[in-house]
Amino acid sequence: MQHCFWRRILAFIAVFFLAGSIWMICPSSSYAYDNPELLPKTPTPVVDLAKSLTTVQEANLVKELNQFEADTGWKLRVLTQYDRTPGRAVINFWGLDDKSVLLVADSRGGNILSFSVGDAVYELLPRTFWIELQTRFGNLYFVREQGEDQAILNAMETVKNCLSQGGCQVVPGLPREQWILTLITSVLGGIICGFAAQPRRQGQIIAWQWALIFSPLWGILFIAFGIGPVVTRTQDFLPLFRNIVGFLIGVLVAYLSPVFSQSSTSET
Numbered sequence: 001m002q003h004c005f006w007r008r009i010l011a012f013i014a015v016f017f018l019a020g021s022i023w024m025i026c027p028s029s030s031y032a033y034d035n036p037e038l039l040p041k042t043p044t045p046v047v048d049l050a051k052s053l054t055t056v057q058e059a060n061l062v063k064e065l066n067q068f069e070a071d072t073g074w075k076l077r078v079l080t081q082y083d084r085t086p087g088r089a090v091i092n093f094w095g096l097d098d099k100s101v102l103l104v105a106d107s108r109g110g111n112i113l114s115f116s117v118g119d120a121v122y123e124l125l126p127r128t129f130w131i132e133l134q135t136r137f138g139n140l141y142f143v144r145e146q147g148e149d150q151a152i153l154n155a156m157e158t159v160k161n162c163l164s165q166g167g168c169q170v171v172p173g174l175p176r177e178q179w180i181l182t183l184i185t186s187v188l189g190g191i192i193c194g195f196a197a198q199p200r201r202q203g204q205i206i207a208w209q210w211a212l213i214f215s216p217l218w219g220i221l222f223i224a225f226g227i228g229p230v231v232t233r234t235q236d237f238l239p240l241f242r243n244i245v246g247f248l249i250g251v252l253v254a255y256l257s258p259v260f261s262q263s264s265t266s267e268t
Contacts, residue, residue, distance in 0.1 A: 035086045052080040075096070077102045113134045124163060128169075137150075170229075182225060183242060193250070196218070227243060
């Protein structure tokens with residue numbers, strides 16, 4: 001018992017000194033939480049420390065954000081950073097309040113975008129909106145194909161448009177990847193519906209009872225995941241038409257699958 005006690009004491013001392021040595025090696029990280037020296041002396045809504053924007057892009061964005069604040073009262077701010085960050089100093093520098101939105105672009109993480117949103121903004125743009133906005137424009141695939149500058153500019157343009165029109169529940173627009181996912185869920189819902197509707201006794205054409213029993217499953221796949229994301233994000237009829245056709249094809253293929261299997265068996 002005494003031997004175990006002294007081993008615990010020595011382990012605690014070793015962990016304590018290890019933590020202290022790490023703190024001494026990296027003392028600058030403690031100043032990252034409040035470093036106003038990195039901020040410019042003149043007021044500006046864009047602080048591009050990581051140089052993610054070109055000079056022209058930054059100048060145009062500054063003009064747009066200033067004009068948007070003058071017209072609507074919403075305060076939109078952009079901060080790009082990499083190895084150094086001003087941290088909490090931006091709160092006093094920009095006077096962030098309940099009507100403010102701060103976009104922080106940092107390429108060190110898996111997603112380069114993060115947002116700090118005022119309480120008044122959440123009344124028009126809910127938390128799910130910001131999660132979707134972050135995943136759409138800040139993911140590595142979008143940044144790799146379009147660049148960090150387009151991720152920042154597209155995200156801010158989306159926020160401006162949604163605030164101007166009185167709010168958005170979802171991010172407008174339907175990316176191709178998201179539409180393909182809705183098409184897959186539509187087809188899958190049709191397959192489940194078709195299998196459920198197969199006749200189970202002689203003389204029966206459609207098993208409506210089984211189709212209704214499985215309706216919560218294929219209804220969620222087709223309506224909630226196949227149709228809902230399309231109609232809430234775009235007014236284009238073509239993606240909706242394709243999803244409906246995909247659902248019907250899935251129904252027919254699954255419903256007629258016994259006919260195909262019987263014909264192949266008879267030929268054999």
